[in-house]
Every structure is written in C-alpha cells, then in structure tokens.
Amino acid sequence: MFDPTDFPEPTLVPVNGVELEVFEAGRENAGKPIVLCHGWPEHAFSWRHQVPALTAAGHHVIVPNQRGYGNSSRPAEVTAYDIEHLSGDLVALLDHYGYEDATFVGHDWGAFVVWGLTLLHPNRVNGVVALSLPYQERGETPWIESMEAVLGPDFYFVHFNRQPGVADAVLDEHAARFLRNLFRKNQPPEPPRPGMAMIDLARAETPLGEPVMSEGELAVFVSAFASTGFTSSINWYRNLDRDWRLLADVDPVIRQPALMIYGDRDAVLRSERLTEFVPDVEVVGLDCGHWIQQEKPDETNQAILAWLDRASGRPKQVR
Structure with missing residues (x-):
C-alpha cells in the first residue's frame, strides 16, 4: 500500500501562459528526463508507483498535473484545451528545465x-511510452462525428x-462516488446498457469489482476533483474534432522508438494498424483493465525500464 505522503511535494511552474503543478524527483539525474x-x-x-522506480534507474522524473487538473491553471475557454495548447505546455516544461x-x-x-506532441514537436521527443x-x-x-455515427x-x-x-x-455532485465506482478492477462482464455510462457510474450506489487503490490513495483524487470540478478536464474531450483539424497537415508517422502497453481486459481497443503509423514500436500486454500502472505497478515498471x-542504445531520429 502506498502512503500518499511519500509523493514528491509540488511546485507551480509557469509555462505557455498558464501554471502547471509539477511533481519532480531525481533532479540529481539531470540529463535523463x-x-x-x-x-x-x-x-x-496516478504515477506514484513509477516515480521511485524511474528515479532509482537514473532518470529525472517530471510529473505535471496538466492544465485543468489539480492546482494547475484551469482556463475558462474550451479551446484552451486543444492539442496545440496541451502539447505546448509540455514543450514549455522542457524549456523550463533546460x-x-x-x-x-x-x-x-x-x-x-x-x-x-510527438507529431507536432517531433524534435522534442526522443521516445514514447503509451499506456491503454x-x-x-x-x-x-x-473523431466525435465518427463516434456519434457508430456509437450513438x-x-x-x-x-x-x-x-x-x-x-x-x-459528476461534480457525486465526485467521491463517481471516482470510487470508476477506479475498479476485475469487474464482472456486463452487457452494454442504454444511457450515458459516466452519469450512470456517478449515480450507482454499489461499485462493481474490486478497488484499484486504497481509501487513502483514492482520497487524493477525490480531494482534487472536489476542489476543481470536472468541467476543465472534460473540456479536453470537447476539443477532439478541433484536434482532428489541427493535426491535418502533420506527417502522421511517429519515427521515435515507442512502447505500447495494453491492459488485456481494458475496454479500449487495440490498434490493428499500429505499426503503419508507429513503425518502431514494441507491444506489451498486461493482465489488467484500464488503470494499468495502478493495477499492475511492478509489471508496468519492469516493462518501461x-x-x-x-x-x-538506438540512434536518435531527427526530421
């Protein structure tokens, strides 16, 4: 069980016109961010189990609450959460640390x-690890138009x-219940039901499966969203079609080495054409659901390390 007080203390870092709440470890490993x-x-x-392992392996670990989350800035405009802004925050974070x-x-x-970020700023990324x-x-x-046509x-x-x-x-009204019901594992299979899944989860009195984390760990998430509400984080979803347009003219191929970690019981589908767009990718599947690095922290750490x-040992890809 993880003690929440073991997580690094945050600092507020000004980037790209906002402030990000950043948790940092391993500054003595400068040069391997x-x-x-x-x-x-x-x-x-959510990365609490990875920070100590990556630091011990010689990395400077930088973990932001991205815009809209925690004590990071929460701009009011919906368009402030598009991929240009979100990737721009990460580029500016690199600039901050040099x-x-x-x-x-x-x-x-x-x-x-x-x-x-890798598509828009390829020279700022030397490798990609994606989970789920x-x-x-x-x-x-x-994307939203396509989902509406297929999924309703x-x-x-x-x-x-x-x-x-x-x-x-x-979700704001039932923040604690929603997060308790969402962060579960080993749920029994259920047929699809009509209605909006997230609203139903927020209103459900009894959670299914087993908790992903301890009550103390869950309290960190509940406290954060009780403070911020959910709108700023949901605004990321409200930019998906805008993101689709913003990515129209970039080279769609990821040249960097990449690791794709799937949860074998995750509802998110695997990509059948991953290597067409990410040719230098390794794929790992872990026996878990969606919350991969929290459900299987040791296995996740081993795969990443x-x-x-x-x-x-590979030569850097530049374009």
Whole structure:
C-alpha cells in the first residue's frame, strides 16, 4: 500500500501562459528526463508507483498535473484545451528545465497528448511510452462525428460534446462516488446498457469489482476533483474534432522508438494498424483493465525500464 505522503511535494511552474503543478524527483539525474502524463479523470498521483522506480534507474522524473487538473491553471475557454495548447505546455516544461528533448509517457488521455506532441514537436521527443490508448489514426471524418455515427449520442465522448454541462454537473455532485465506482478492477462482464455510462457510474450506489487503490490513495483524487470540478478536464474531450483539424497537415508517422502497453481486459481497443503509423514500436500486454500502472505497478515498471534500456542504445531520429 502506498502512503500518499511519500509523493514528491509540488511546485507551480509557469509555462505557455498558464501554471502547471509539477511533481519532480531525481533532479540529481539531470540529463535523463522522463515526463509522465496522466489521463482522465486522474492526477499526477496516478504515477506514484513509477516515480521511485524511474528515479532509482537514473532518470529525472517530471510529473505535471496538466492544465485543468489539480492546482494547475484551469482556463475558462474550451479551446484552451486543444492539442496545440496541451502539447505546448509540455514543450514549455522542457524549456523550463533546460531540456532539448525527453522521453514522454502517457496513459489514457495523456497518451493522446503524447502522441500529438510527438507529431507536432517531433524534435522534442526522443521516445514514447503509451499506456491503454494506442496511436489514433486520423480518418476522413472528425473523431466525435465518427463516434456519434457508430456509437450513438449517449456514448460519453459524444455526450460531453453535444450536451455541454450536463454530465459535468452530475459528476461534480457525486465526485467521491463517481471516482470510487470508476477506479475498479476485475469487474464482472456486463452487457452494454442504454444511457450515458459516466452519469450512470456517478449515480450507482454499489461499485462493481474490486478497488484499484486504497481509501487513502483514492482520497487524493477525490480531494482534487472536489476542489476543481470536472468541467476543465472534460473540456479536453470537447476539443477532439478541433484536434482532428489541427493535426491535418502533420506527417502522421511517429519515427521515435515507442512502447505500447495494453491492459488485456481494458475496454479500449487495440490498434490493428499500429505499426503503419508507429513503425518502431514494441507491444506489451498486461493482465489488467484500464488503470494499468495502478493495477499492475511492478509489471508496468519492469516493462518501461526494460524498454528504456533497449531504446537508449538506438540512434536518435531527427526530421
């Protein structure tokens, strides 16, 4: 069990017109930066099991609460959360620490941001580790539009965009229950049900499966979202079609070495064409659900450290 007081103390770092709450360890390992990017609805604290292992392996570990989360800035404009702003924050974070490039690790939405960062600022990324979410191919139809056609108006990505504020209010009202019900593992399989899944989770009285973390750990997430509300983090979803447009003219191929870690029981689908867009990728599957680095911390650490060791000997890709 992890003691939340063992996590590094944060500092507020001015970047790209906002401030990010940044948790840092291993500054004595300057020169080997690795940046860990959380997903939704998470927090830098979701990397608590990785920070000590990466620091011990000789890395300068930088873990931001990205904009919209924790004590980082929460701009009011929805468009302030598009991929240009989110990747720009990470570039500015490298500038703050004086690094030309770094290895970036992302889970869930953090993986989407890291993939996008690598496309938009390829010279600032020397390697990519993605957990759960593979590279998202940019098809001919904007992402939300495509999801709406296939999955319908109640799919939560679509609902967040088409009914702004509705889910936000429910999640804000039931923050502790929603997070308790969401951060679960080993849930029994259930047939799809009508309705909006995230709203249903926030209202469900009984959680399914087993908790991913201790009550003390969960309290860190609950406290953060009780303070911020959910709108600023949900605004990331409200930029998906804008992101689709912003990525229209970039080279879609990731040239850097990459590691893709899937949860074998994750609802997020594997990519069948990953190597077409990420040719230098290694793929690992772990026996877990969506919350990979929290469900299987030791196995996650082993996979990342072994890959870092192999990737360090390769020539840097520049374009």
